[in-house]
Amino acid sequence: MCMDVAVAGVGVAGAFTLRSLSSNLEVVGIDKRERLGYPVECGEIIPTKKEIKVLLPELDDYSLFDIPKRFESNHTKYFEFTLPDGRQFNVDFEMHVVNRDEMIHSIAQESGHELILNTRVADFRDGELILSNEDALRPRVIAACDGANSKIAKKLGVWNYTLVSAKQYFMEGVECEEDTIYMYVGNKIAPGGYAWIIPKGDGYANVGIGFVRELARPGDNIHKALDRFVKEYPHSVRFLK
Ligand SMILES: Cc1cc2nc3c(=O)[nH]c(=O)nc-3n(C[C@H](O)[C@H](O)[C@H](O)COP(=O)(O)OP(=O)(O)OC[C@H]3O[C@@H](n4cnc5c(N)ncnc54)[C@H](O)[C@@H]3O)c2cc1C
Structure with missing residues (x-):
């Protein structure tokens, strides 16, 4: 299946990526979870804009x-x-x-883009995402938002974390x-x-x-x-x- 962008993983990075992508694009978000953001694996704290302006004074857009x-x-x-x-x-x-699960779920839903849930990215090869339901997606762009254990980053050889x-x-x-x-x-x-x-x-x-x-x-x-x-x-x- 061809499309413009596949967002692989819809956690906080994936949800905000979906939100930023124009409705003129053909976009799909894929996540292995049935309920986005749940269970919560996060302390759920985010600095206020006032504090971010002190921490990151060089940002163009807050x-x-x-x-x-x-x-x-x-x-x-x-x-x-x-x-x-x-x-x-x-x-x-x-x-x-x-409430991070609610935030991720709402932001992803409100983006208006298609979501494929309860479905894993099982493999990534030759520019194709192979899903656990055996569909193969061939997007022009892949946003690898599949978290700290990113399968895609590992496949690309750029996973190098402690x-x-x-x-x-x-x-x-x-x-x-x-x-x-x-x-x-x-x-x-x-x-x-x-x-x-x-x-x-x-x-x-x-x-x-x-x-x-x-x-x-x-x-x-x-x-x-x-x-x-x-x-x-x-x-x-x-x-x-
Ligand atoms: C215990 C804990 C507490 C934390 N507390 C805070 C905090 O208070 N504030 C803060 O800012 N940060 C906190 N963090 C860090 C924060 O959670 C991460 O930085 C953030 O979740 C990274 O977002 P992400 O979207 O990249 O990855 P994730 O939030 O991990 O999202 C990845 C998504 O990809 C999906 N996925 C993964 N693999 C696949 C696959 N193969 N196929 C399909 N879907 C897949 C997952 O289901 C998930 O929805 C905490 C982390 C932990 C572990």
């Missing part, structure tokens, strides 16, 4: 950071960083906490300040990474951890590390009963 209010679950004003010895640093920095393990719980009954994002650093809790409590409002929070496995103690893994953070780490358990 409109990407106009996050519609309808996707916002919470709006935080501060970060609190905690070291293993309990010392804390507070930083004023505003973030949107979004991956960090991460895991997150969505928790209820979290008793922290809802205008603050809590970050925990140091080898004791997250060697080479950090752990987080990100309030989503009404006592809900994304609670997660990412670390570099090679730096962790022998036998440790990300599941054990997150459970320690939730059940034992004194600086976080005070919020997580």
Whole structure:
């Protein structure tokens, strides 16, 4: 099947790519998920436009950071960083906490382009995308938005990353300040990474951890590390009963 653009993978990059492509083009978005953006594999925080202007002063266009209010679950004003010895640093920095699955789904749907869901890109060869339903697409342009483990990037020989393990719980009954994002650093809790409590409002929070496995103690893994953070780490358990 010929077309102008195939967007392979409709996560956050794919959804915004679909949105930016003209309705005059013949475009298709393909994703292996049945429900776009779900399950959420993200802390769901995005800096506000005000903060992005400080972080990236050279950008020509900041409109990407106009996050519609309808996707916002919470709006935080501060970060609190905690070291293993309990010392804390507070930083004023505003973030949107979004409902990322809703955002991805809505932006992709509202682009008006065709979506093929529940379908994997099984292979990429000779300019063709081979799908798990055995269709073959031959687009003029492929936008490889298939994430950190991109099959297409691997096929093209441009995949060259160090991956960090991460895991997150969505928790209820979290008793922290809802205008603050809590970050925990140091080898004791997250060697080479950090752990987080990100309030989503009404006592809900994304609670997660990412670390570099090679730096962790022998036998440790990300599941054990997150459970320690939730059940034992004194600086976080005070919020997580
Ligand atoms: C635990 C965790 C917390 C994070 N927290 C934050 C945060 O708070 N804020 C932030 O900005 N970033 C955060 N990130 C990083 C952020 O999630 C990524 O940078 C972002 O998801 C990358 O977007 P993407 O569209 O490139 O890939 P993804 O969001 O991974 O999307 C890739 C899409 O491609 C699809 N796909 C993959 N392979 C195939 C295939 N073969 N065929 C068809 N479809 C395929 C997937 O189903 C998925 O929908 C976090 C990441 C993790 C793991």
